Amino acid sequence: MSDTPKVNVKALADLARLEVSDAEIAKLEKEIPDILKFVEQIQAVSGELKTTSPDLRNVMRADDSPIESGTYTEKLIKAAPEQKDNRVIVKQVVSRKSK
Amino acid sequence: MDLSKLTIAQARKDLDAKKYSALDLTNAYLENIKAKDKDIHAYLEVWEDSAREEAKEADKLIAAGKSLPLTGIPLAIKDNILIDGRLVSAASKMLENYRASYDATVIKKLREHKPVFLGRANMDEFAMGSSTENSAYGPSKNPRDLSRVPGGSSGGSAAAVSGDLALAALGSDTGGSIRQPAALTGVVGLKTTYGAVSRFGLIAMGSSLDQIGPLTKSVDDAQTLFDAIKGYDRMDSTSIPDADSPAKKPKVIGVPRSFLKEGVDPDVLEKFEATLEKLRKTGYEVRDIQLPNLSYGLAVYYIVMPAEVSTNLDRLDGIRYGLSVDAPTIGDVYSKSRAAGFGPETRRRIILGTFVLSSGYADAYYRKAKAVRELIKADLAKAFEQVDVVATPTTTSPAFKFGSKSDPLSMYLEDIFTVPVNLAGVPAISVPMGEVERDGKLLPIGFQAIAPHRGEGALFAIGKDIESE
Numbered sequence: 001m002s003d004t005p006k007v008n009v010k011a012l013a014d015l016a017r018l019e020v021s022d023a024e025i026a027k028l029e030k031e032i033p034d035i036l037k038f039v040e041q042i043q044a045v046s047g048e049l050k051t052t053s054p055d056l057r058n059v060m061r062a063d064d065s066p067i068e069s070g071t072y073t074e075k076l077i078k079a080a081p082e083q084k085d086n087r088v089i090v091k092q093v094v095s096r097k098s099k
Numbered sequence: 100m101d102l103s104k105l106t107i108a109q110a111r112k113d114l115d116a117k118k119y120s121a122l123d124l125t126n127a128y129l130e131n132i133k134a135k136d137k138d139i140h141a142y143l144e145v146w147e148d149s150a151r152e153e154a155k156e157a158d159k160l161i162a163a164g165k166s167l168p169l170t171g172i173p174l175a176i177k178d179n180i181l182i183d184g185r186l187v188s189a190a191s192k193m194l195e196n197y198r199a200s201y202d203a204t205v206i207k208k209l210r211e212h213k214p215v216f217l218g219r220a221n222m223d224e225f226a227m228g229s230s231t232e233n234s235a236y237g238p239s240k241n242p243r244d245l246s247r248v249p250g251g252s253s254g255g256s257a258a259a260v261s262g263d264l265a266l267a268a269l270g271s272d273t274g275g276s277i278r279q280p281a282a283l284t285g286v287v288g289l290k291t292t293y294g295a296v297s298r299f300g301l302i303a304m305g306s307s308l309d310q311i312g313p314l315t316k317s318v319d320d321a322q323t324l325f326d327a328i329k330g331y332d333r334m335d336s337t338s339i340p341d342a343d344s345p346a347k348k349p350k351v352i353g354v355p356r357s358f359l360k361e362g363v364d365p366d367v368l369e370k371f372e373a374t375l376e377k378l379r380k381t382g383y384e385v386r387d388i389q390l391p392n393l394s395y396g397l398a399v400y401y402i403v404m405p406a407e408v409s410t411n412l413d414r415l416d417g418i419r420y421g422l423s424v425d426a427p428t429i430g431d432v433y434s435k436s437r438a439a440g441f442g443p444e445t446r447r448r449i450i451l452g453t454f455v456l457s458s459g460y461a462d463a464y465y466r467k468a469k470a471v472r473e474l475i476k477a478d479l480a481k482a483f484e485q486v487d488v489v490a491t492p493t494t495t496s497p498a499f500k501f502g503s504k505s506d507p508l509s510m511y512l513e514d515i516f517t518v519p520v521n522l523a524g525v526p527a528i529s530v531p532m533g534e535v536e537r538d539g540k541l542l543p544i545g546f547q548a549i550a551p552h553r554g555e556g557a558l559f560a561i562g563k564d565i566e567s568e
Binding site for chain 1: 197198200201333336337392395397398399401402409413416417418419420421422423426427428429430432433434435437438441443446447449450451453454457460463464467468470471474506507508511
């Protein structure tokens with residue numbers, strides 16, 4: 001790829017669940033392509049490229065010594081901004097009519 | 100008690116000989132913090148009361164003749180390492196009121212020694228930055244020159260040690276975040292082998308890169324702290340099994356001179372060459388080596404790291420932890436909470452990471468970067484067939500002034516010599532190599548030594564030889 005692609009910051013922000021102001025979009029629309037232009041130097045690397053790394057592997061362990069249910073519930077639930085009766089409160093996710 | 104010359108090793112001797120108590124020592128640091136931290140701002144929070152209690156516990160152990168290497172040693176802990184019940188914010192508004200639900204493994208291991216935790220050290224938000232200017236709570240200052248940055252992201256940890264506000268500190272290093280601030284403040288910083296120190300309880304930034312490590316006044320102290328925190332941990336799936344690394348004394352130093360041509364200040368290069376010359380006189384052989392792919396390190400890093408950042412920070416959504424902005428729909432709760440909680444650099448990296456992982460671009464950016472990362476690893480592996488350590492300056496320049504690197508790319512270039520180490524997962528140490536003058540002030544700079552996997556022993560050996568010059 002030789003041309004830095006056009007970056008749609010608004011679409012990326014939506015994907016990342018991030019509200020971004022118009023002023024920041026304008027700033028990022030300049031900065032992100034600048035950074036991409038810099039990192040694109042790796043496109044010049046040719047030759048045989050391995051993409052698998054034998055050093056990185058999934059680590060599995062036996063499903064033993066389980067923690068008794070409820071041991072950490074209160075502690076972990078307490079970290080949530082809104083909670084009630086050992087549950088994390090969220091907004092309604094499914095609704096009949098949108099808007 | 101002269102804190103400026105004090106090391107862990109010396110304090111251990113003094114404490115065990117009852118020259119002063121752990122409480123005296125802790126009080127001395129607390130007084131220093133009170134007097135100096137208004138200006139330096141190394142700490143986000145100081146735990147005065149619990150620190151004194153911990154010091155008293157340490158004194159009991161010392162009185163019983165059962166002290167361990169870190170008993171009663173006052174430490175600063177970077178604000179991304181969890182201590183049960185304590186606030187831990189990663190210097191972000193997002194986690195301003197977040198309290199840790201458990202001890203990080205490194206904290207658990209340290210507790211066995213009964214050290215003193217003085218407080219949590221400032222940093223760049225979520226460990227992203229090279230100056231602490233990205234902290235949501237204001238930057239830390241370099242104790243050697245308050246108009247300059249202490250480096251970052253572990254800038255608070257470095258400033259605490261350099262300014263005698265802690266005897267040693269823990270930091271984390273994703274692309275240079277321990278070594279660069281150590282170099283800029285004149286202390287020793289160790290980035291440990293990937294997997295050597297558990298990250299259970301470290302707030303994640305780039306999971307294929309992050310490592311916890313020590314910042315200390317001497318190489319010997321770094322070794323002491325490393326020995327206390329290392330080891331296999333089943334709670335961290337990237338933890339490597341315990342094994343003794345060969346304590347072979349390094350003899351051959353490889354220098355990638357063609358890589359060093361890139362923008363190193365002449366006087367920094369001069370100090371670097373002078374340090375190599377001294378090492379040669381003490382018996383080392385210095386060889387030129389070629390690491391042709393290392394110059395791609397920064398480009399690879401600024402693809403891989405934001406990709407991992409955007410993934411890791413996804414969990415901060417206003418529902419499970421931290422800041423939550425009320426809004427009519429759950430989607431708006433996410434996007435408004437994240438907008439309010441994350442600072443500009445964090446948002447920039449999330450957007451960048453989302454881009455390089457997005458459909459249509461992931462092959463050209465993320466996957467290509469992963470492949471080039473393998474070449475960097477292979478370059479270093481090949482070099483280590485001929486040399487015992489690879490050496491570079493830690494940074495191209497001494498500490499810079501606040502606000503002087505406002506464009507993101509110029510800040511990213513700070514990490515040019517440190518990021519390849521994280522990409523390869525190998526250990527590296529930064530040891531002070533003297534000072535250079537800027538605006539009439541003498542500013543410290545660092546010598547970076549890189550070793551193969553589990554080669555910390557070689558780093559301590561060469562580090563001590565540099566110190567004894």
